[in-house]
Amino acid sequence: MHKNKKILLVEDDESLGYLLTEYLKMKDFDIVWKKNGTTALDTLQHDYFDLIILDVMMPEMDGFTLAKRIKQQHDETPFIFLTARSMKIDVLKGFSLGAVDYLKKPIDEEELVVRLNTLLNTLSTKKVSSGIEKKEYVIGDYIFKNDNLQLVYKNEVFQLTNRENKLLYLLVSKQNELCTHKEILNSIWAKNDFFSKKSLNVFISRLRKYLNNDPSIKIDNIHNQGFILKVEEKK
Numbered sequence: 428m429h430k431n432k433k434i435l436l437v438e439d440d441e442s443l444g445y446l447l448t449e450y451l452k453m454k455d456f457d458i459v460w461k462k463n464g465t466t467a468l469d470t471l472q473h474d475y476f477d478l479i480i481l482d483v484m485m486p487e488m489d490g491f492t493l494a495k496r497i498k499q500q501h502d503e504t505p506f507i508f509l510t511a512r513s514m515k516i517d518v519l520k521g522f523s524l525g526a527v528d529y530l531k532k533p534i535d536e537e538e539l540v541v542r543l544n545t546l547l548n549t550l551s552t553k554k555v556s557s558g559i560e561k562k563e564y565v566i567g568d569y570i571f572k573n574d575n576l577q578l579v580y581k582n583e584v585f586q587l588t589n590r591e592n593k594l595l596y597l598l599v600s601k602q603n604e605l606c607t608h609k610e611i612l613n614s615i616w617a618k619n620d621f622f623s624k625k626s627l628n629v630f631i632s633r634l635r636k637y638l639n640n641d642p643s644i645k646i647d648n649i650h651n652q653g654f655i656l657k658v659e660e661k662k
Contacts, residue, residue, distance in 0.1 A: 432547050433457040435476040437467045437493065438509075439485045443532075447480075450536045456543070464488030464496070471501050475576050475586055477547060481526075483510035483517065494524040502617075503589040505550055509534065564599050567641040567658050571599060578637050585637045590615060594630050598646065598656035607653035 434451065438444040439462050448460045459474070461467040463485055479497065483490035490508060497506055507528040508521045521529045528546055530539070564571040570579045576592040578585040587595065593615050597606055608627070609619055616623040631646055631654060638644045643659040 432477045433459070433475065434543070435467060435470065435474075435479045436460045437462075437464065437479065437485070437490070438482045439463060440482070447536070447539070451540070451543075454540050464490075464493035467493060468496055468500070471497070471504070472588060473586070475588065476504055478543070478550070479504060479506035480509050481506055483508055483512050483521075491520060491524060494521075494526065498525050501589050503593075505546070507546065509539075566599060566602075566638070566656075567644045569638065569641060569644070571595060580640050583640075587637075591630060591633060594627075595634055598634075598654065602656050602658060605649060605653050605655050608651075609653075611653065 434456050436444065436447060436451075436458055438447065438460065441462075444460050444462065448458055451458045459470060459476070461470055465488060467479075481490040481493060485493075488496075490510065494506060494508075497504060505527045506525070507530060508526050509530045509532060510517070511532040513531045518529050527550070528542065530542060562573060564573065568580060571577075572579065573592055573596050576587040576589065578587060578595070594611065597611055597614060608624060611627060612619040612623050616626065631648070635646050638646070645657045647655045647657055649655060
């Protein structure tokens with residue numbers, strides 16, 4: 428059931444990071460290993476993951492701080508903590524930040540695989556039962572596959588982040604109609620403030636870049652109101 432599930436491991440310990448990466452690859456997981464929070468966040472900007480494994484005690488940016496950033500920027504991506512910090516207060520903090528599990532080091536590799544399989548199966552079941560409509564949408568010369576976060580142009584595939592996917596879905600669902608700042612920000616960012624609007628503009632720029640192969644597609648900025656995804660009919 429877990430085959431090809433993509434996992435991001437954020438672990439600064441060289442030995443443990445290497446061991447877990449190689450072992451999980453042997454078990455058919457698609458795993459990417461990053462050694463600090465900064466590179467992990469950079470990776471999340473352009474890649475999709477089914478689950479993230481976080482160490483807590485890392486230099487520069489600890490796992491709890493990284494978890495907060497993940498919740499803000501990639502709120503649909505589930506994460507777990509794998510850490511030597513086992514005090515009750517740390518466990519409670521981990522769950523309060525939105526972790527779906529909190530595993531204590533040292534952990535047996537076989538046990539980790541069992542826990543991962545159980546979590547991924549549970550998360551997959553919840554996703555299916557949530558009633559979210561899964562479809563493919565034609566946008567000019569593109570195909571938008573919102574079920575697997577992909578935008579396809581001929582033989583080129585753009586893997587979207589969760590937030591890019593949600594934003595494009597909103598624009599597509601109201602194609603050629605105004606999608607207001609308030610609607611977008613409340614739905615995706617869960618807040619409507621200056622910094623969220625700045626972030627929204629960055630994501631709009633990314634979508635424009637993905638869609639620039641087809642001149643019939645435009646995302647128009649309606650000043651102080653919102654955005655319209657316009658697709659001209661081809662003659």
